[in-house]
Amino acid sequence: MAASAKKAARRALYWVMSTLVWRGPRPRAMLRNGRSLDPLFAPHEMLYLRCTLEGTETITAADGTPYRRVRPAHIHFPDQSVNRQKYSRPWHVLLPSDDERSQSWILYGSAQVPVSGIPPAQQSAGNVRFEFTVEHDPLDDNFGHAELRVYKSGQRERDKRRINAVVKKTYRQLLSEQTRIALEPLV
Amino acid sequence: MIIDLRDITPWLQEAFQVVTRLGLLRQNWDTYEAEAPNETARGLARKVLMNMGEVELRPTRVDASAEGGICISFVQGSRYADIECFNSGEVLAVTSSGDGQPTVWEVPATEFDIQSAVAAIQTYLNK
Numbered sequence: 001m002a003a004s005a006k007k008a009a010r011r012a013l014y015w016v017m018s019t020l021v022w023r024g025p026r027p028r029a030m031l032r033n034g035r036s037l038d039p040l041f042a043p044h045e046m047l048y049l050r051c052t053l054e055g056t057e058t059i060t061a062a063d064g065t066p067y068r069r070v071r072p073a074h075i076h077f078p079d080q081s082v083n084r085q086k087y088s089r090p091w092h093v094l095l096p097s098d099d100e101r102s103q104s105w106i107l108y109g110s111a112q113v114p115v116s117g118i119p120p121a122q123q124s125a126g127n128v129r130f131e132f133t134v135e136h137d138p139l140d141d142n143f144g145h146a147e148l149r150v151y152k153s154g155q156r157e158r159d160k161r162r163i164n165a166v167v168k169k170t171y172r173q174l175l176s177e178q179t180r181i182a183l184e185p186l187v
Numbered sequence: 188m189i190i191d192l193r194d195i196t197p198w199l200q201e202a203f204q205v206v207t208r209l210g211l212l213r214q215n216w217d218t219y220e221a222e223a224p225n226e227t228a229r230g231l232a233r234k235v236l237m238n239m240g241e242v243e244l245r246p247t248r249v250d251a252s253a254e255g256g257i258c259i260s261f262v263q264g265s266r267y268a269d270i271e272c273f274n275s276g277e278v279l280a281v282t283s284s285g286d287g288q289p290t291v292w293e294v295p296a297t298e299f300d301i302q303s304a305v306a307a308i309q310t311y312l313n314k
Contacts, residue, residue: 050218054250060265062285072281073250073258073271076219105218160254161275166291168254169271169279173289 007107007186014095014106026095030088032143037136038086043116046085046182047134047146050093051111053185070111072176077168078150079158084136085112087144090182097141109185117178118148119171124164128153132171148175199240202259205249206232212251222255222274231272231296232257238298238305244312261312268308270294280304282311 001009018025055074060066083093090110096102121131131151139145150157150171157163195203212223224232232249236259239246244261252258252271260269268282278296283289294304 052217055217057248057262059262059267059285062265064265071248071258071260072267072269073252073254073260074217076217076221076253081219101215101218108218165277165279165293169281170289170291172254173267173281173283173291174287177283177285177287 003186006184010106010186025097026092026141030092030095030142030144032138032140035138035143037138039136041084041115041134041136042086043114045115046090046112047082047115047148048085048088048090048093048110048112048182049080049082049179050105050108051181051185052108052187056109056111056181056185068181070176070179070181072169072173075172075176075179077172078148078160078163080148081137082113082134082146082148083142083144084146088142092142092144094183104187107186109181110183111179112182113175113179117175119174122167122170124167126164128164130157130163130167130171195240196243198245199236202236202246202249203233206236206257209249209251209257216251217253219253221251221253224251224255224257225274227276228252228256228272228274231276231278232259234296234298235259235270235272235278235301235305238301242305242309244305244309261308263312266312266314268311270304270308278304280308282308 051070056068057071058068093110094105094108118132123129134146134148137145137147206229209224214223246259247262248260256273258269258271265284270280272278278294280294281289281291294300
């Protein structure tokens, strides 16, 4: 199918679902509806994030198999938003929210990374320990929302300027290598 | 830096034009609040590209970095390498064959260190 036809089909599907089925921008199953935070993640649980055509590349794995991944340069650090497989489908990260900027997301793609693919802890040259984790961060209109976070010497660090540059780049490279495309990006 | 585009090879001309176009990106270009590349990152990227041009090391891609800056990357089979030039003025390089042990290093923004990083990437890709 041509790219323009795929875009039209995805837009049409979204229109049908949001107008006739969900009667809103997102399915009811995505809403929090008073549910409590769930801190438990299985190692095989997938985490989903949006990606673009430009932000993905095909590369050969160490075992010789080609695969498509999110490019290292397109990985954020820290506090990358993701959606949990336990409460989401890969396409949930493409659904617009109240924010007008999200209206174009429907044509993006969705990449996945297993919880076990989160890079292991690193020690910087100055002997500072950095640990990486995923934490459930439910939103009212997206219960499955979670964040990939970093802890520096046991304290959560939100300021990327306070994270060793080599640690940061190593993390982004390793995470990229664990990503795979779950839903094809159309833009 | 003033560069006469007529004096350089077509792929390098194209890469310079990409760097210029990246300056037009808006903030939040990736929907995850990414900063657009600033003039510092663009200037460093041109410097790195000039060095690549001198040894005819043609990148696979030149584009924006989600961490604010420009990434010049290479993909050759299972081998990946890049040099990222950040808005902060930092430059970092990586080589990785996807085996979980990437080599990452900081590149001081001097002519000598950039040349050395480009040479290291070239050696890695030609192994």
